[in-house]
Amino acid sequence: MGNSQKITMAHGSGGSATRKLIQDLFHKYFQNDVLDKMEDAAVLDIPSGKIAYTTDSFVVTPIFFQGGDIGKLAVCGTLNDLLVMGAEPKYLSVGFILEEGMDIRDLEEIIKSMALTAEESGVKIVAGDTKVIEGSGGIYINTSGIGLINHKPFHTSNVKPGDAVIVSGSLGNHHACILSHRMNIKNTISSDCAYLGEMVQNLIKANIEIKAMRDVTRGGLATVLNEIAESSNTTINLKEGSIPVDPEVKSFCDILGLDPLYMANEGKIVCFVSREDAEKALSIIKNSRFGEKAAIIAEVSERENVAVTVTTRIGGKRILNVLQGEGLPRIC
Amino acid sequence: MGNSQKITMAHGSGGSATRKLIQDLFHKYFQNDVLDKMEDAAVLDIPSGKIAYTTDSFVVTPIFFQGGDIGKLAVCGTLNDLLVMGAEPKYLSVGFILEEGMDIRDLEEIIKSMALTAEESGVKIVAGDTKVIEGSGGIYINTSGIGLINHKPFHTSNVKPGDAVIVSGSLGNHHACILSHRMNIKNTISSDCAYLGEMVQNLIKANIEIKAMRDVTRGGLATVLNEIAESSNTTINLKEGSIPVDPEVKSFCDILGLDPLYMANEGKIVCFVSREDAEKALSIIKNSRFGEKAAIIAEVSERENVAVTVTTRIGGKRILNVLQGEGLPRIC
Amino acid sequence: MINLEEIKSFLLDYSGPEIKLMEVCGTHTSTIVKSGIRSLLSKNIKLVSGPGCPVCVTGSRYIDEAVNFALSKDYTVLSFGDLLRVPGNEMSLSEAKALGGSVEIIYSPMEAAEKAINNPEKNFVLAAVGFETTIPAYALLLDNLIELKISNVKLLTSLKSIGPALDWLCENESDIDGFIAPGHVTSVTGASVYRHLAEKYRKPFTVAGFEAEHILVAIYDLVMQIANGRYEVHNLYKSIVSDKGNEKAMEIIGKYFELSSSYWRGIGIIDCSGYTVRENYRHYRIEIPVREEEISNKSKGCRCGEVITGKIEPYECTLFGKGCTPANPVGPCMVSQEGTCGIYYSMYG
Amino acid sequence: MINLEEIKSFLLDYSGPEIKLMEVCGTHTSTIVKSGIRSLLSKNIKLVSGPGCPVCVTGSRYIDEAVNFALSKDYTVLSFGDLLRVPGNEMSLSEAKALGGSVEIIYSPMEAAEKAINNPEKNFVLAAVGFETTIPAYALLLDNLIELKISNVKLLTSLKSIGPALDWLCENESDIDGFIAPGHVTSVTGASVYRHLAEKYRKPFTVAGFEAEHILVAIYDLVMQIANGRYEVHNLYKSIVSDKGNEKAMEIIGKYFELSSSYWRGIGIIDCSGYTVRENYRHYRIEIPVREEEISNKSKGCRCGEVITGKIEPYECTLFGKGCTPANPVGPCMVSQEGTCGIYYSMYG
């Protein structure tokens, strides 16, 4: 039956078609002791202490891209948000909003990818929901996540003058990858979409005191650094030449007049450590998965009247503001 | 500026327009010690033990209706899912997916309503996210929630032959209310959208042993009872005459050929208790907020070859199956 | 005077010769199943369902036509919800919609006029199916379209007349002993339309309402008529149905529509059993040729035709509940809220 | 031979008479700001920005026209992204889109042909803005439309020629001492177009590329020319720019477009400063009258006109960063990626 290959409104009815979809796809790939109970809420055993809790929705098009898909993105994005608070991600919830006409085989691929990413990251998907809306075959995914905090949580307010800023890799790859699809520019740029658990774990194991950490997503490095400078009341001084950008991405940006500092990444963090720890932290990151191109890109100083400054390639100085105006749509 | 009254793609950029939206609306109404930190994840203190964790997305149209709005629904829906597992709801995350063209004053009303409902229910909204997609002014809300389980969790597998089934009020009101708007039928049917914390608290305080509990939402009573019968391996025997349905709702259903047993509710639970506790539990529910029309509607027996049977008004017997085929779209 | 309890015990204890009654109307089927009426009858009284669900008797080619309009960028199809999941030879309207075709659900044909006024740049095709109960609504729509000079709505018709179908059944399915006549259709046509059939085929017809009591009383009446060798037309839905029906309604049907031969799924072409828009209003009609249809590939193995004609009950079809469910229907009888297979599936699983 | 370091120290230490240079091109403005070039110049060397952002010089009435097409059910507007948030008298294209208007972003005018072929049932209006760099792309599109007999695309033009605008500036803003000429426009027109202006107004013109080094060298060149009383046209972007420009490109512009008077926001109507589609291709053009415009209500207090003509720097406008930000722009200079106010805002906050 053609019916079985596309999502129709019936799949969102809450009745038998919804049940079948849940059994054939979600239940099949996401199975674990908690989810399998199929109750209205998952019941979890939590040791006393602090937990981290976050949510994000993912609306990217195309839904499949070089280096990932919307499902992998939805898992990694939320896990990284937990990670950068110093938490060990444990549990995920997933909410699907499917547009009528969504290809069910595509949905299956996405679900497989989520299951695989969750498994590799050591987290369980314990709660889920599916709704169907009218539309033209799109998919939107919300994930929320819970992580356990086993040590002092990272907080942007810990950042102090003298600290060094490390970025874990080259900038703009995810954004450039997504836009390449959309604008029909052929290249081999791959999204950096990844869960960075190993990298952060390695830093913690090496007793690096992480002052603050952020994943560099929507709004780009410029936006993240501005937020941290504001919340720690410092000024961050960026060295333009030190910022890693892949040549293919650089050229891609030039074609469209884009700036990698404002572009979204999905597997990059900035990490604030003391000047003393900087080189050691850098080398740990460089030796971790997804960290080869890491670099020290900035230092923190006493608050001047602006949040973030850049020393340019030719020695000029300028302010780096947050992303202004319209970003390009649906990158995450 | 007209710009400030409608959502545009810029509000989803992650840059300054997103920030302004967050500050002017989410931050303004959802303020609390955790959310105010504006980190990538909320850090929460949790006592050791069990927690309940759930998620749901809400895609109802119209977004404002008699008795509620999509925001109130999104809060109550997730809180009720925690409640029926025996948890005390504590924290919520909220993910907004906004379509370009969404009226910002409408969004503000929805956010206010969510804030009010959360406050009344004693829960904090501690994590949030906003994305903008192309479209025509719609809004989709995902909530996830965490509750603390302070006693034995309710499980559908606890249901045993001899148990009585109580429904906390009349059926079909939410569904009828939503459809009335859509079909331009004028009536005073109001959605039953409500958080049932007090009712459940009262049952627990009175030491009623709750075997299992479910909120009766999408798919209706028929679907919920079938699920519970399956997971407890019992048969549930419903008495048609005992099921509360408001006359106005009944007539509404007759006009459209709908069956209240398959219609969605947003403030109704079914509660399984032993035969001995049934009358006491019923009177507690009747004396709780939103419980006036509660009734004992069924009893549980040893598993026959079907899950749910109905004794009809004229004394016939039939099977009550789960919702088949297409429900009507976007009721929750 | 006999009361309900007496009728119930009579029907449960009945041990006379086996009787087979047909309820023609899908809404009757629904009441019978929802009220568990079969559990209240002796096994010597058998109820079978008839061709009284307009969706179920519609041919797959008709769906194909509607699907083509939905998929074409130039047209929007307006349809009752029930029709959406009926499989055509390629796909259903619901699948066409999922593929980006434009289909909007309506609840009354008269909504079409409003939609047409509000969207003058669009062209609407109204998928017009139904019996005499519904046809006056299409006629009233045409009245409205003409009055308001609306030209962007056309009717794609598969409109049926119940009388000729019953005639065909009496002719071809001689083991049906009596008919529960459809209450609402009869309110338009009048109960007198059955008199000629009753006499020609010597079968009783009882017009019934839609409460469980109506059905029980009608069954009792038919059993008694049969027992007594009578073949009369009885009207037991007096609050609505009269002998001559709603003459104004029949008149407006006649103004805009004319009888024509029509294809019935599972039966074939029956002369003068359908209605099409009259030639002088052809601007509002989409022509589709009346042709015999093969069972389509999409519904291989479907025995809808036999279900509709009371030859089998749904569970006698091997696909019932296996290859064919309301979520994935093979035949139209599984789709519609009035389709016998669908009703049986949701009540008996 | 002088090197970069020597030039940098010369420019930083320069203590001669105050010099005011205009970079005409928005992309130059962007390099200057992004590279922090102002921080490398003596305060006696002042850089002001010119009318070289096509979005910034477009009148509000033009936006109104585009908005009307977007809101009409019959048309889809194709536009470069930059134009979307420019306020018209009622609203911007972006607001029209949020209200359900149909607007699609394109990256090259030539995409219009493909869209037109793939959507024959739609009518497209291409919002065609730009200088001589971009106009050949519209000409190539027209070539394509004619060859493929595509008739569902029309151009709504606000196309500008940079030469007449510079003439106007030289005439009216006598305190500009020299011009950094736009590298890419000049690659089409040829560097020779400035010679007549240089001599008429005794001002030096230096054509520069878009790297920071290009700009520094061009500033140095202009300072030296001024110091030495010279007013020559120098081409310091040899890899791209020639004296005579791209003749094929100028030819195809001439084939499809003719010079016409044109309204420049902040300046007014300048004779022969715009291009419109020639009469023989009128099927592809949407007529809009050239009129003087009042400052619209929507941009009350906006001093874009003075920014564009180098009279003030953005932060001298009282709305800058307060009522007017890229998220809520009052004037077009705050909207475009090449708009001086927008560039200043994102770099200097």
Add this chain to the structure above:
Amino acid sequence: MCVAVPGKVIELNGKMGKVDFNGNIVEVNVSLVDVEVGSYVLVHAGYAVEVVKRELAEELSNLFADLEDVL
């Protein structure tokens, strides 16, 4: 399809009328029946099919008398 329910006419306005079904008010085309405000009509697909001669309770209680009439 042939779902039809009785309601009370509460307003008349030319061809159209408002019909009340236990508090649910629907716009209905009444041009095919002779009614006044207060009449009960059977409504199907947006139009009044027939005037209802007696209410449901009355209909059911008279049903057995009707049966007796025909038997």
Add this chain to the structure above:
Amino acid sequence: MCVAVPGKVIELNGKMGKVDFNGNIVEVNVSLVDVEVGSYVLVHAGYAVEVVKRELAEELSNLFADLEDVL
């Protein structure tokens, strides 16, 4: 608007050509320039505006000589 970047022509096909910008391949209308495969062109809004006579590194190192020429 006037953003334009140089790339290398890697394929020609009548009026159209493929241009490589450090691994980014774009379809470009090349009808207004005289090029062969291997040429560098400046691309703006989907068409090749001009042939690039020397690469960026060369351009920048020659810049000072060019300056000397004009000064």
